[in-house]
Amino acid sequence: ILNVEQSPQSLHVQEGDSTNFTCSFPSSNFYALHWYRWETAKSPEALFVMTLNGDEKKKGRISATLNTKEGYSYLYIKGSQPEDSATYLCAFLGAHSNSGYALNFGKGTSLLVTP
Amino acid sequence: NAGVMQNPRHLVRRRGQEARLRCSPMKGHSHVYWYRQLPEEGLKFMVYLQKENIIDESGMPKERFSAEFPKEGPSILRIQQVVRGDSAAYFCASSPGTGGRNQPQHFGDGTRLSIL
Numbered sequence: 001i002l003n004v005e006q007s008p009q010s011l012h013v014q015e016g017d018s019t020n021f022t023c024s025f026p027s028s029n030f031y032a033l034h035w036y037r038w039e040t041a042k043s044p045e046a047l048f049v050m051t052l053n054g055d056e057k058k059k060g061r062i063s064a065t066l067n068t069k070e071g072y073s074y075l076y077i078k079g080s081q082p083e084d085s086a087t088y089l090c091a092f093l094g095a096h097s098n099s100g101y102a103l104n105f106g107k108g109t110s111l112l113v114t115p
Numbered sequence: 116n117a118g119v120m121q122n123p124r125h126l127v128r129r130r131g132q133e134a135r136l137r138c139s140p141m142k143g144h145s146h147v148y149w150y151r152q153l154p155e156e157g158l159k160f161m162v163y164l165q166k167e168n169i170i171d172e173s174g175m176p177k178e179r180f181s182a183e184f185p186k187e188g189p190s191i192l193r194i195q196q197v198v199r200g201d202s203a204a205y206f207c208a209s210s211p212g213t214g215g216r217n218q219p220q221h222f223g224d225g226t227r228l229s230i231l
Contacts (some may be wrong), residue, residue: 031216042205043119044158046219090160093216099171101148102160103220 002026004092006106013080013113020076021109023090027071028067031100032093035075038108039086047075047088048066080113119223120189121207127229128197130182136192136226140180147209148220149175149182152204164190165212194228202230 003060005024013019032051036044048057053068061078064080077084087110120139140147149161151187160174164184175182179197184190194201204227208220 034219036222043222043224046221049217049219051217072185091158097160097171098173099163101146101163101216102171102174103148103158104160105150105158107157 002092002094002096002104003034004090004104004106006090006109008109009107010110011112013111015081015113015115017080017113018076019080019111020074021088021111023073023106025071025073025090025104026091026094026096027069029095030068030071030092031065031071031095032066034091034093035073036089036091036100036104037086044089048068064092077111080111081115082115085111085113119207119209119221121205121223123226124224125130125227125229127231129231130198131196134194134197134201134228136194136205136207136228137189138192138207138209138223139189140207141221143211144209144221145212146210147184148210149190149192150206150208152206152225154203158206161192194219197228197230199230202228204228 035047038044048064050066055066063076066073087108089108093106129147147164150158160176162182163171179195181193206225208222210218210220
């Protein structure tokens with residue numbers, strides 16, 4: 001069993017605040033790190049797939065960084081809005097599975113942004 | 116809607132019955148994955164299929180569970196002789212056959228299975 005840890009478990013911020021969460025994962029046998037956004041009663045929506053150490057990706061106000069040598073990724077949200085309220089999942093893809101295509105998910109960070 | 120389609124959205128079964136969950140991948144996608152979310156748990160990988168082939172079933176329970184992705188039609192996750200512990204949300208995802216591990220997996224809305 002691989003440990004993919006996300007922190008904090010939950011976060012409550014005011015509209016306009018910037019925030020960030022952490023995902024830690026095994027630093028060996030790494031293929032890729034996925035970030036998903038999951039709103040209640042909807043399906044997980046892919047945000048980023050990151051594969052190279054030092055990768056930085058950006059989508060609007062959301063950005064992510066990757067450090068494969070120490071096994072962590074940060075997700076940043078600049079100027080949070082109420083519509084950013086969701087659970088943010090990271091998932092590690094590595095050589096641990098038979099195929100190397102089995103995503104190993106963390107439990108997520110639940111973000112609530114209030115006006 | 117060109118997304119991943121799962122049906123039914125909700126399924127209720129009594130202990131001992133069979134449950135069949137269906138998943139149609141996004142158009143053009145040939146890789147299908149099934150994940151399960153037990154109450155208070157995160158998403159756990161079950162099985163990865165390509166057309167007519169099971170590629171990785173390392174996360175699937177050895178008994179009562181099976182999956183297929185036929186040449187024509189949706190992928191099916193089948194649970195025989197269901198027990199209360201099978202109550203969970205089952206999610207299907209798909210990805211294209213090209214691009215390898217750089218491709219995100221696109222998820223359906225899930226099937227909530229309840230066992231009475």
